[in-house]
Amino acid sequence: MNQPSLLLTQGDPAGIGPELALRAWMLREERTLPPFAVLSDPAFLERVAQSQGWDVPIMAVQTEQIPDTFPKALPVLPLSVSVSAQPGRPAAGAAASVVESIETAVRLVQKGSASALVTNPIAKHVLYEAGFRHPGHTEFLAALASKGSGEVYHSVMMLWSEGLAVVPVTVHIPLADVPSALTTDLIVLTGRIVARELRERFGIAHPRLALAGLNPHAGENGAMGTEDAGIIVPAIDALRAEGIEAVGPLPADTMFHARARARYDAALAMYHDQALIPIKTIAFDEAVNVTLGLPFVRTSPDHGTAFDIAGRGIARPDSLIAAIKLAARLSKP
Incomplete structure (x- = not known):
């Protein structure tokens, strides 16, 4: 019996997601990729491939047909709506297909018909125009995971590279x-959540966490802000009391050079850019967005829809390929 395959969501059809999915399939042998299927409109993906002159056979399938189809054609799980989009011209009319792709993928993963979920980039402002009420992709996935389960999942965004x-x-x-x-x-x-997922999914027996300070110099003993001593230090003490190896608060400007990185398995930053600037500097094309805290594996390329280059055939699939490989690794039984 075949192991359940990975599912790729469509993402915003006016962005680079559809062409990245096509290019990933074209590189399936060279990059040794596991079987995956895309949740989209087969006719739309055919048009995208034709517009680039790519010879990519498209085949509508059901989940159990993915492994046998993958070597010879890109498997597609058809949506109930047709998809029509112009590259680089996002439109609220595409929101229904974007949302259906995500919802269907989550449902199939939760019922065991697929092993993991890899999401292509969405444009939140486009979805907001169509009535989308979640702050972002990750929060939407947590809400879907919680729906009907009786559980409330707190999702955590990790940006991962080697x-x-x-x-x-x-x-x-x-x-x-x-x-x-x-x-x-x-x-x-x-x-x-980070320590648990590093143990259970990444196989790190004793995870080491490094926590950044909020203020310059981690507050300089209160001279540059009180949050480090008043908020972060008690959190580190609490984590240590639970047996989690945690150090800090550390000055963020000295946490990310090579010798410092060797001393921890994950860095907890206090705000968005404090985390994303270093990883996008170190691994811009290979970093993967991993959602922790959900009852299933979800990864995503660490970039956006790139409307400015959509349709030009120049978007690099490296981050999506890394996301596919990491999803397969994390979902192994």
Whole structure:
């Protein structure tokens, strides 16, 4: 019996997601990729391939047909809606297909028909125009996972590469709101989830966490802010009391050089750019967005829809390929 395959969501059809999925399939043998299928409109993907002059046979399938189809054609799980989009011209009319692709993929993964979920980039502002009410992709997935399960899942965003893994404790909020949003309880909850997932999914027996300070020089003993001593230090003490190896708060400007990175398995940053700037500097084309805290594996390329280059055939599939490989690794039984 075949192991359940991976599912790729369509992403915003006006972005680079569809062409990256096609290119990943074209590189399936060279990059030794596991079988996957795309949730989209087969006719739409055929048009994308034809527009680039790519010889990619498309085959509509059901989940159990993915492994046998994958070597000879790109398997596609058809949506109930047709997809029509112009590269680089996002439109709210495509929101239905974007949402259906995500919802269907989550349902299939949760029922065991697929092993993991790899999401192509979406444009939140486009979905907002169509009535989407979630702050972002990750929060939407957590809501879908919680729906009907009786559980409430707290999702954590990790950006992972072979050389660095980072987690922003606060994510998509204005920088001015970070100090009030940052709490000891939130840091502890995030640290617990990261440590658990590093053990259970990444196979790291004794995860080492390094926590960045919020302020320059981690507050300089209170001279540059009180949050480091008043919020972050108690969180580190609480994590240590639970048996989790945690150090900090560390000055963020000295945490990410090679020798420093060798001393921890994941860095917890206090806000979005504090985490994403170093990993995008170190591994811009290979970094993967991994959602921790969900009852299934979800990865995503660490980039956006790139509307400015969509349809030109120049988008690099490296991050999507890395996301596919990591999803397969994390979902192995």
